[in-house]
């Protein structure tokens with residue numbers, strides 16, 4: 001199926017989105033073939049979404065994406081479309097500042113999604129997620145526009161939302177921001193769970209300190225540096241995996 005031609009710019013965008021998928025898999029977001037990623041397509045016709053039946057770590061390039069319009073119709077790409085396309089259509093519709101959306105099941109954040117307590121800032125990572133919203137609903141999968149709109153409302157103006165007893169959805173203006181948001185969210189939830197498990201009593205920073213940290217650390221420059229770091233790490237891991245075994 002291909003109503004829309006994939007031009008050079010789209011190829012480059014999807015190569016970066018594919019790399020983002022593999023980085024997220026490397027950093028704990030992979031869960032078999034579950035989870036999906038979208039990027040807003042130029043021209044306003046819809047969005048590119050990772051195809052179904054493959055894991056995040058198996059997404060290699062443009063052929064692993066399908067283009068979906070705002071009503072969920074697949075208008076380009078030969079792979080299958082994930083049924084939860086409304087997560088992407090409704091967040092991209094509600095948030096013109098967002099260009100990438102991810103839904104995944106990172107282990108610690110998924111466990112934390114079932115908790116009723118707020119995220120405690122044991123590490124700097126949590127400062128990205130002040131008043132982290134939690135979406136509660138009665139559905140297993142988000143497969144209608146109405147369910148997608150409800151999730152977008154829970155997300156509000158934040159960049160991440162927990163989905164109770166399920167997983168997370170996060171987003172960004174750029175690929176770098178979205179990927180870093182997902183990775184820092186998983187780290188923050190891991191720190192919370194480990195800290196609580198150890199019964200650590202710690203003085204939590206106040207909201208003023210946390211706001212200042214946000215200004216000083218959580219910047220687009222930081223996201224770019226982290227993105228480049230994750231790209232190098234992915235490359236090194238790929239080379240190590242491809243190298244012949246020296247021992248045993």
Ligand SMILES: [Zn+2]
Nearest residue numbers: 035104166167
């Ligand atoms: Zn899910």
